[in-house]
Amino acid sequence: MKTRTILFLICLLFTTQINANDIEDNEGEIIGIIIDKETSEPIPYASIALISSNDSSIITGVITLEDGSFRLEEVPFGTYKVKATYIGYSPVTIDNVVVSSKNKTIDLKTVMISEDITQLDEAEVVHERLRGEEKIDRTVFTVNDQTRKTASSGIGLLRNIPSVSVDLQDNVMLEGSSNIQFYVDGVLRNKDYVAQLDPELIDKVELITNPGVKYSAEITGVINIILKKTQRYGVNGSVTAPLFHPKKIFINPSANIEYGNQNFRVYVGERSHYEEFDVKEYSKTIVDGSISDSPYEFEQNTNGRYIWLYSYMNAGIDWFVSDNTTINVLGEWTKYKNPIKDFLTTNSTIREEVQTNYFLTDREGVDNSDNYYLSLFLKHNFAKEGSELTAEMYTNQHASNIENEYLDTYYGAPSFEDISTVVERNEYTDNITNTLEFRLDYTFLTKNIKHELGLREQIQGMENQFLKNNTIEAITGEEAENFEYTENRHVAYYNASGKLNDFSWQAGLRGEYSDINIQDTSSIDYFVMLPQLTAAYKLADNKNVKFTYRRQIIRPSVYNLNPFETYIDSLQIKKGNPDLKPTHIHRLELTYTQNFGNNYISPKFFVNFFNDGITEITRVSEDGLQLISQENIGKRFEYGVTLSTSVQFFKKLNINGNVSVYNSSIDDPSGLSLEKNNQKVSCWAFLNTMYITKVGAFFVYTQYVSPQITYQRTRSRDLLMYFGYGAGTEKFQAVLIYNPFIKNFRYNKMVAEYPGYYWEQYQEINIHHAFAIHLTYKFNFGGKIKKLERNAEYEKNESEGAL
DSSP states (O other): OOHHHHHHEEEEEETTTTOOOOTTTTTTEEEEEEEEEETTOOTTTOOEEETTTTTEEEEEEEEOOOSSSSEEEEEEEEEEEEEEEOOBOEEEEEEEEESSOOEEEEEEEEEOBBOOOSOOOOOOOOOOOOOOOOOOSOOOOOHHHHHHHHHOOOOOOOGGSSSSSEEOOOEEEEEEEEOEEETEEEEEEEEEHHHHOOGGEEEEEESSSSOOOOOTTTTTTEEEEEEEESSSEEEEEEEEEEEOOOSSSSOOOOOEEEEEEEEEEEEEEEOOOOOOOOEEEEEEEEEEEOOOSSOOEEEEEEEEEEEEEEEEEEEEEEEEEESSEEEEEEEEEEEEEEEEEEEEEEOOOOEEEEEEEEEEEEEEEEEEEEEEEEEEEEEOSSSSSOOOEEEEEEEEEEEEEEEEEEEEEEEEETTSSSSSEEEEEEEEEEEEEEEEEEEEEEEEEEETTEEEEEEEEEEEEEEEEEEEEEEETEEEEEEEEEEEEEEEEEEEEEEEEETTTTEEEEEEEEEEEEEEETTTEEEEEEEEEEEEEEEEEEEEEEEEEEEEEEEEOOOOHHHHOOOEEEEEETTTOOOOOTTTEEEEEEEEEEEEEEEEEEEEEEEEEEEEEEEEEEEEEEEEEETEEEEEEEEEEEEEEEEEEEEEEEEEEEETTEEEEEOOOEEEEOOOOOOOOOOGSSEEEEEEEEEEEEEEOOSSSEEEEEEEEEEEEETEEEEEEOEEEEEEEEEEOEEEEEEEEOOOOOOOEEEEEEEEEEEEEEEEEEEEEOOOOEEEEEEEEEEOOOOOOOOOOOOOEEEEOOOOOOO
16 A cells, blocks of 8 residues: 555656646747749648758758648757758748747748749759757657658668668667567557558657656667658558569568548558578587486487468547547457478487487477457647646457477487387467556646656456377377466656756656466565656757666566476476566666768767576486576676767768677676676677669668677577668659578577586578568548557567567
């Protein structure tokens, strides 16, 4: 009761004084109308660019509406040029446009442009750079037209954003981490919804690498997609169809359609991701006599066909009750399927330099799941400027089942030619997880301070049934287990932010109370306070420095807690640990950002300290059996430097990149790892090189991750490089991705060792000359409507995802 009282008091803090001023007191807006000088008719779809008077760089831009009007919003105080351009007309530039605290709304009134009848030479292609704008809690990149042409989806467009990497399987990472959330216009979505977005609708991309207390305490980053301020009414949609290599497949077909007017909007969309490659897996284990009475070497070689199918569908209604109130109902269905057919593994054991065992394993099975999500979302803007309330209730059911059938055929020594024993093994897991959550967020202003506070109430229950049996010489042994897990989570947060001259600040506190029940026999509850603090200083118009501190928590998932013993091979068994505690992380960042000429550069120094880290660990019994489990072991310390940049060469060549070098050090109180493996300098690099032509854009994407350590383990993957080309018109678009060089891509290699034990494993797929061409057709009938606001969130099976 005391804990809930504390949470409630956090939410009530500072709510007694409500006076409305601008959220950002250093920002204004520029408005106007573009008119044909000869006919006095408005010019729709003209381009309006906001240009810095200091370095002539393009900061942002908009397109005029059908009545010729435009509005440039969130313009920082300063002096600018406004340039209006339209095909067949001479451009017009308005100099010395000053936005200040005394004049926050600049009305350019009527801007006249005239037809250009001059004979023009061949047009020169110039690539507008991606400008990075630093704000107190995020970095904002404005998307340009050439960048949009290189992508057929919202996920594809993210390849061009510094600090973001997207591989062939559409896995997205922010500064090397995949533990991120996606937002659209500040509302939580999932990656599949972002993938459905038309790149032409995306105006900006915001990157938050150290999220504040409003966001989930378990994530390391946020990508927020900002859409253009208007969308079409009437009937709109698109269809994307792929062409691909018949034996090396990675495709993303999709289709969506919507209908809307000034009062409502209905929509439905579908997107699938399909992969199919030849796959090879290899593992080797060495156990010596210092830890086992029966030392051995065990080697496995597997060949098969990898298939992965993911299908996502959503449908919803947006009801614009009034100018201040919006209601949305959203439903989603997600289907995941990973069939395994004809996976054949050769297994051999060597003891005292003599082969003592040889058998073949034929594996078939399927990993299948369905996710159902339904939400009701409400947003209301109060009369006082800056006051806003959002509320959401959602329910989610995740149902999955995993079935594996193994046929082990043993061959007798010494020739290993005759069959000695046949063993049939079957494992079946059935899981249902139900989640119900309510969210409430309120924002208001007092003088020059923005206040945000909110509540989260979540109830989650899981039931997992596990069945396994072994059949040897017609004798069957069967075991059945059941695992139940429930959690009630109560969350409250408060955040305040403001600005004084060139100094900006943000401070927040998040409180979380969790009540967990496992198997009706074990009960855990804990309360944690999670602070966050950011301070930023503007050194000049194009230079900023920022410091951020955040405390983070990583809870064990139900899959980490599940105590079932699952079979990996004849010598390895894996199980969860119901006694796991959460991991607590302290994160510090010091970031410097500068825009100069056509370049953006942002070096960052960071420090991460992990306590009670949840890590995978292997122990070997005296008879040589390997048991893999999860434990809270030791402490981990990381520090390093990350460089994000966008550099332009020769007006047509642009390189966006993110490079990090860091040192990891692990404390080992248990002595179950080698000292030489507890400290390592690692690096990763993601580069996207783009060359602009008159008809499209060529790009080369490069991804490299060096070996990285966790407790007992070192993980690595090969260099990945692929080429692409994108071009299109208003209605049609084509994007090609092609891999000409890399043959067998080793996407995961793991090495684990401690005194007396060594294990290595890798998986690789043949992607040589793999290609995919995505052809998109867009259709629309109508003008403009309001911006949409919807929400989508659910918890997925951790095992799901591409390679």
